[in-house]
Amino acid sequence: MADHVSGKRFYRKRVDFFRLLNKLKLWPSQAGILHGVKAIVEKGGYAEVTTHCNHVMIVRNSKRSRAARWLRNKWYFAVCSDCKIPEWKLRKYSQSFFTQHYGSNLLKSTENESSFERGGL
Ligand SMILES: [Zn+2]
Numbered sequence: 091m092a093d094h095v096s097g098k099r100f101y102r103k104r105v106d107f108f109r110l111l112n113k114l115k116l117w118p119s120q121a122g123i124l125h126g127v128k129a130i131v132e133k134g135g136y137a138e139v140t141t142h143c144n145h146v147m148i149v150r151n152s153k154r155s156r157a158a159r160w161l162r163n164k165w166y167f168a169v170c171s172d173c174k175i176p177e178w179k180l181r182k183y184s185q186s187f188f189t190q191h192y193g194s195n196l197l198k199s200t201e202n203e204s205s206f207e208r209g210g211l
Pocket residue numbers: 124125126141142143144170171172173
Protein backbone atom coordinates (compact mmCIF):
# COMPACT_ATOMS: atom_id res chain seq x y z
CA MET A 91 0.00 0.00 0.00
CA ALA A 92 2.88 2.33 0.71
CA ASP A 93 4.97 1.68 -2.33
CA HIS A 94 3.63 4.58 -4.32
CA VAL A 95 4.60 7.11 -1.68
CA SER A 96 7.90 5.77 -0.42
CA GLY A 97 10.85 7.97 -1.12
CA LYS A 98 8.91 11.19 -1.27
CA ARG A 99 10.50 13.33 1.36
CA PHE A 100 7.86 15.99 1.33
CA TYR A 101 5.39 13.38 2.28
CA ARG A 102 5.80 13.68 6.00
CA LYS A 103 4.89 17.32 6.05
CA ARG A 104 2.01 16.97 3.72
CA VAL A 105 -1.30 16.60 5.38
CA ASP A 106 -2.75 13.62 3.68
CA PHE A 107 -6.31 13.00 4.54
CA PHE A 108 -6.46 10.40 1.81
CA ARG A 109 -3.90 8.30 3.60
CA LEU A 110 -6.04 8.35 6.68
CA LEU A 111 -8.98 7.29 4.59
CA ASN A 112 -6.91 4.55 3.02
CA LYS A 113 -6.01 3.22 6.42
CA LEU A 114 -9.38 3.45 8.04
CA LYS A 115 -11.51 2.59 5.05
CA LEU A 116 -14.35 4.34 6.79
CA TRP A 117 -16.37 7.31 5.68
CA PRO A 118 -18.74 9.40 7.80
CA SER A 119 -21.49 10.80 5.63
CA GLN A 120 -23.02 14.20 6.22
CA ALA A 121 -26.00 12.47 7.75
CA GLY A 122 -23.73 10.88 10.33
CA ILE A 123 -23.79 7.42 8.84
CA LEU A 124 -20.51 5.58 8.91
CA HIS A 125 -19.82 3.82 5.63
CA GLY A 126 -17.17 1.37 4.62
CA VAL A 127 -14.85 2.54 1.88
CA LYS A 128 -14.42 0.20 -1.05
CA ALA A 129 -12.15 2.29 -3.24
CA ILE A 130 -10.32 5.57 -3.23
CA VAL A 131 -9.14 6.99 -6.53
CA GLU A 132 -6.90 9.99 -6.11
CA LYS A 133 -7.14 12.64 -8.77
CA GLY A 134 -4.76 15.37 -7.77
CA GLY A 135 -6.26 17.53 -5.08
CA TYR A 136 -9.34 15.44 -4.68
CA ALA A 137 -10.39 11.84 -4.67
CA GLU A 138 -13.33 9.74 -5.62
CA VAL A 139 -14.38 7.68 -2.66
CA THR A 140 -16.62 4.72 -3.32
CA THR A 141 -18.40 3.16 -0.40
CA HIS A 142 -19.39 -0.48 -0.16
CA CYS A 143 -22.98 0.57 -0.67
CA ASN A 144 -21.83 2.09 -3.96
CA HIS A 145 -22.08 5.74 -3.18
CA VAL A 146 -19.42 7.86 -4.81
CA MET A 147 -18.19 11.01 -3.16
CA ILE A 148 -15.76 13.64 -4.33
CA VAL A 149 -13.46 14.38 -1.45
CA ARG A 150 -10.97 17.16 -1.02
CA ASN A 151 -7.65 16.27 0.51
CA SER A 152 -7.97 18.45 3.55
CA LYS A 153 -7.54 17.68 7.20
CA ARG A 154 -9.91 20.52 7.94
CA SER A 155 -12.76 19.07 6.00
CA ARG A 156 -15.87 17.97 7.81
CA ALA A 157 -15.23 14.32 7.11
CA ALA A 158 -11.64 14.52 8.32
CA ARG A 159 -12.78 16.10 11.55
CA TRP A 160 -15.54 13.57 12.03
CA LEU A 161 -13.19 10.70 11.36
CA ARG A 162 -10.67 11.90 13.88
CA ASN A 163 -13.33 12.57 16.47
CA LYS A 164 -15.16 9.35 15.63
CA TRP A 165 -18.42 11.16 15.25
CA TYR A 166 -21.17 9.08 13.77
CA PHE A 167 -24.69 8.28 14.72
CA ALA A 168 -25.19 5.02 12.93
CA VAL A 169 -23.38 2.46 10.87
CA CYS A 170 -24.48 1.81 7.32
CA SER A 171 -26.10 -1.60 7.17
CA ASP A 172 -25.41 -1.99 3.47
CA CYS A 173 -21.69 -1.51 3.91
CA LYS A 174 -21.45 -4.36 6.42
CA ILE A 175 -18.48 -2.95 8.27
CA PRO A 176 -17.02 -5.80 10.30
CA GLU A 177 -17.20 -5.45 14.04
CA TRP A 178 -13.45 -5.77 14.54
CA LYS A 179 -12.96 -2.80 12.31
CA LEU A 180 -15.35 -0.64 14.27
CA ARG A 181 -13.69 -1.78 17.46
CA LYS A 182 -10.28 -0.91 16.11
CA TYR A 183 -11.56 2.46 14.99
CA SER A 184 -13.05 3.21 18.37
CA GLN A 185 -9.82 2.23 20.10
CA SER A 186 -7.47 4.13 17.87
CA PHE A 187 -6.09 7.46 18.88
CA PHE A 188 -5.71 10.34 16.52
CA THR A 189 -2.97 12.10 18.33
CA GLN A 190 0.51 12.75 17.05
CA HIS A 191 1.30 9.17 17.91
CA TYR A 192 -1.84 7.56 16.68
CA GLY A 193 0.12 5.40 14.30
CA SER A 194 1.34 3.20 17.10
CA ASN A 195 -2.24 2.35 17.89
CA LEU A 196 -3.55 2.03 14.40
CA LEU A 197 -2.74 -0.84 12.10
CA LYS A 198 0.44 -2.11 13.59
CA SER A 199 1.33 -3.90 10.39
CA THR A 200 2.26 -0.59 8.80
CA GLU A 201 5.05 0.40 11.13
CA ASN A 202 7.24 1.38 8.24
CA GLU A 203 4.86 4.24 7.65
CA SER A 204 5.44 5.73 11.07
CA SER A 205 6.90 8.88 9.59
CA PHE A 206 3.47 9.56 8.22
CA GLU A 207 1.80 9.32 11.58
CA ARG A 208 4.36 11.50 13.24
CA GLY A 209 3.49 14.16 10.73
CA GLY A 210 0.33 14.65 12.69
CA LEU A 211 -3.17 14.84 11.47
ZN1 LIG B 1 -22.83 2.48 3.19
